[in-house]
Amino acid sequence: MTQIAHSIGSLDALRATGSQLVELEDKMIAVFCLGERVLAIEERCSHRAGPLSEGKVVDGRVVCPWHGSEFEISTGDVKNGPAKRCLKTHTVEIRQGEVFIKVNPEAPT
Numbered sequence: 001m002t003q004i005a006h007s008i009g010s011l012d013a014l015r016a017t018g019s020q021l022v023e024l025e026d027k028m029i030a031v032f033c034l035g036e037r038v039l040a041i042e043e044r045c046s047h048r049a050g051p052l053s054e055g056k057v058v059d060g061r062v063v064c065p066w067h068g069s070e071f072e073i074s075t076g077d078v079k080n081g082p083a084k085r086c087l088k089t090h091t092v093e094i095r096q097g098e099v100f101i102k103v104n105p106e107a108p109t
């Protein structure tokens with residue numbers, strides 16, 4: 001099945017905020033700008049669904065604002081609990097200053 005690349009806006013706008021919450025194909029996705037890299041993971045923390053796009057980012061990890069679970073943004077791996085399940089990542093492409101996301105069909109809605 002061909003994945004659709006959804007535009008979520010300009011790279012400059014994402015850089016200005018550092019993170020962005022988007023909803024694509026019924027999935028909530030947190031998008032982060034880390035220097036030159038743009039990464040996308042599930043928005044909802046796997047512990048109790050805390051909003052990761054509102055979390056603090058430290059050394060490539062996002063810290064859930066509710067109970068402090070930490071996830072590696074590039075892989076979705078849990079680095080600190082209480083969360084136990086790793087998060088799904090989504091594919092990001094940058095084309096001529098515009099950010100596109102290809103939704104991982106295995107990510108929960």
Ligand code: FES
Pocket residue numbers: 045046047048049050064065066067068069081082083
């Ligand atoms: S909801 Fe994220 S750590 Fe509890």
